[in-house]
Amino acid sequence: MARKEIIEHAGRAKTKRAALGEDIAIEGYIAGEEHEPLNSLDNFPEEYQQDLLDAGIEPSEKDRSGSFLQQDCSVVYSKVKYPGLELMSTTDAFKKHSWLNDYLWNAVPVDMDKYTAEVELEQTHGYFIRSEAGKKVTMPVQSCLFITSDKIGQKVHNIVIAEEYSELHIITGCSVSHAVNSALHLGVSEFYVKKGAKITFTMIHNWSQGMEVRPRSAVVIEDDGTFISNYILMTPVKSLQMYPTAYCVGRNARATFQTVIYAHGDTKVDSGSRAVLQGEGSRSEIISRVIATDNAKVIARSDVIGEGAKAKGHIECRGLMLSDTAEVDSIPELKATRRDLDLSHEAAVGKVAEEEIQYLMARGLSEEEATSVIIRGFLNVDITGLPDALARETKKMFDMSLEKVM
Amino acid sequence: MLEIRDLTVEVEGKEIIRDLTLNIERGEVHVLFGPNGCGKTTLLMALLGLPNYKVKKGSVTFKGVNVTYLTTDERVKLGMGMSFQHPPGIRGVKLGDMVNIAQGRKEETIDEDVIALAKRLNISIEFLNRDVNLGFSGGEVKRSEILQLLAQAPDFIMFDEPDSGVDIENIELIGGIMSELLDRNKMPSKREKAGLIITHSGFIMRHVKADRAHVMLEGRIACSGMPDEITKNVMENGFERCVELCLRGEDTEWREKR
Ligand SMILES: Nc1ncnc2c1ncn2[C@@H]1O[C@H](COP(=O)(O)OP(=O)(O)OP(=O)(O)O)[C@@H](O)[C@H]1O
Ligand SMILES: [Mg+2]
Numbered sequence: 001m002a003r004k005e006i007i008e009h010a011g012r013a014k015t016k017r018a019a020l021g022e023d024i025a026i027e028g029y030i031a032g033e034e035h036e037p038l039n040s041l042d043n044f045p046e047e048y049q050q051d052l053l054d055a056g057i058e059p060s061e062k063d064r065s066g067s068f069l070q071q072d073c074s075v076v077y078s079k080v081k082y083p084g085l086e087l088m089s090t091t092d093a094f095k096k097h098s099w100l101n102d103y104l105w106n107a108v109p110v111d112m113d114k115y116t117a118e119v120e121l122e123q124t125h126g127y128f129i130r131s132e133a134g135k136k137v138t139m140p141v142q143s144c145l146f147i148t149s150d151k152i153g154q155k156v157h158n159i160v161i162a163e164e165y166s167e168l169h170i171i172t173g174c175s176v177s178h179a180v181n182s183a184l185h186l187g188v189s190e191f192y193v194k195k196g197a198k199i200t201f202t203m204i205h206n207w208s209q210g211m212e213v214r215p216r217s218a219v220v221i222e223d224d225g226t227f228i229s230n231y232i233l234m235t236p237v238k239s240l241q242m243y244p245t246a247y248c249v250g251r252n253a254r255a256t257f258q259t260v261i262y263a264h265g266d267t268k269v270d271s272g273s274r275a276v277l278q279g280e281g282s283r284s285e286i287i288s289r290v291i292a293t294d295n296a297k298v299i300a301r302s303d304v305i306g307e308g309a310k311a312k313g314h315i316e317c318r319g320l321m322l323s324d325t326a327e328v329d330s331i332p333e334l335k336a337t338r339r340d341l342d343l344s345h346e347a348a349v350g351k352v353a354e355e356e357i358q359y360l361m362a363r364g365l366s367e368e369e370a371t372s373v374i375i376r377g378f379l380n381v382d383i384t385g386l387p388d389a390l391a392r393e394t395k396k397m398f399d400m401s402l403e404k405v406m
Numbered sequence: 407m408l409e410i411r412d413l414t415v416e417v418e419g420k421e422i423i424r425d426l427t428l429n430i431e432r433g434e435v436h437v438l439f440g441p442n443g444c445g446k447t448t449l450l451m452a453l454l455g456l457p458n459y460k461v462k463k464g465s466v467t468f469k470g471v472n473v474t475y476l477t478t479d480e481r482v483k484l485g486m487g488m489s490f491q492h493p494p495g496i497r498g499v500k501l502g503d504m505v506n507i508a509q510g511r512k513e514e515t516i517d518e519d520v521i522a523l524a525k526r527l528n529i530s531i532e533f534l535n536r537d538v539n540l541g542f543s544g545g546e547v548k549r550s551e552i553l554q555l556l557a558q559a560p561d562f563i564m565f566d567e568p569d570s571g572v573d574i575e576n577i578e579l580i581g582g583i584m585s586e587l588l589d590r591n592k593m594p595s596k597r598e599k600a601g602l603i604i605t606h607s608g609f610i611m612r613h614v615k616a617d618r619a620h621v622m623l624e625g626r627i628a629c630s631g632m633p634d635e636i637t638k639n640v641m642e643n644g645f646e647r648c649v650e651l652c653l654r655g656e657d658t659e660w661r662e663k664r
Binding site: 377378 | 479
């Protein structure tokens, strides 16, 4: 699509309500003032350093192949340390690569809803990450989208491309400073996993009670490509709705979504993962763990659509209720369009089992300790597909965020 | 070490244990036989103080402390332990984690100590890394329970059918560890531990020598005696007949009630 046409499409979708999630008013949010670029992440104001850490960002950049930081609507830091890796703001990337237009709105439709339209029409940067063909960037790239001012509307467009037989590992955190009472985050992310390539994408959302969040993500996976998403949300959020979709278009394309949500306070989350299995022998696995307490309301969706021969998809959603005023809706869906498919789902929502608590108490734990062990266990999805060091680190990040809420 | 007096226990509003009295001294191991559903497991759960097992009457004294209304973890801290007949699986909690917990360690990793203990029960590192009891075979459940007790090293240990569904070689293995846990290899005067073992087959008795055996019927100790004698009678004649035989000549209270 030519740019002009894209803008037209966006214009027409400006008031189009999203298919899911409550309709949020996006008009009142501002771009705020420009922030000065940083020489190093260490120079980021002291008061925000902890927020970076909480979002999985390593300010020292140790063991990172590159770092990207966007504060409100300004890209304040972007640095590549690894040959074969490209990392910059999407704005810069479009100036540099004219071919990037072929990727723009190719995975996510620009006229999907008013949020995608808004990102096209009022875009405030976002990141571009690309690994060159054959380059295995085993050390993770870290990126952080951070909101530090009140009333900010962050409208980012991220594009991630793993060229043929390359490998990319991304840790990305979205964070908001404690001083912010209300803000908006619209994030479009388009991932392209080329033939034989692999992307792992570990995202920590570190929002707060005043945040309205509408990510719009999609992944296109070619022959023998692998995409693994690990999503962690442990902090409250006012309203979050997302339904990232992986299109396994190539033969033996694989997609994995692992989602861990601990919803507390008045959090409202509608979060799903969808895999469209178009390629022959393509596979997907969707795993989600949701804990709801206080007055939190969570809709946990998952959807697998089988279209290609011998495609295989599995969904495993589990919910744990810790209060009688919380709510979890677990909605797994399977759609088959031919015979030679293998699609399945398991879903369960329950409370902490009395029997399990007693078993742990019989080994010497108090009731409280036992409950906490069970909750940790419940959230303990084995993060697969990450290089060892990254897996360990992700586990650490995960334990840290868990510790804060328990 | 353990003194049970006139204990009556209710589960879900149903009286399961009735006026049960039993003493187990330091250094002793007792065996408990009884038909399915007579209340053996209920007795152990009640001794451990699990919340669904309501004591309606009587008392339990452990090491001189009245524990009748103490919580399970308090009793465990005093030195009680138990291997479960049907332990629940816990998703995301590994057997190795359970071993750390049983040892009272805050450790989160499965370290050399744990691996060394597991090795004694022929349990591999891979197995330690599995979610506890999820998909374990019958025999694996039993070994995993014994491993946790080995880590916990309680002073009074209750075993709920440690031999059910276990092959001959593993019964020997489990029996060896149980003997060790129960100080059976020490001189009688040096024995500090005590135990209560529930078994249907009696197979485990070949590897763990007991001091006394009891037959439970309908929530009561119907008769008691020497382990060899009771085991033989139960195996050859069945529970009811065993009780009759062992009560012949002694006009007990239980008989009158019948
Ligand atoms: N939670 C419960 N709710 C209702 N009834 C129960 C409960 N737990 C135990 N019971 C009943 O109490 C009785 C005694 O059960 P228990 O498990 O103690 O028997 P047992 O002697 O250990 O039998 P087995 O040899 O089969 O293991 C049974 O009739 C059982 O159905
Ligand atoms: Mg039983």
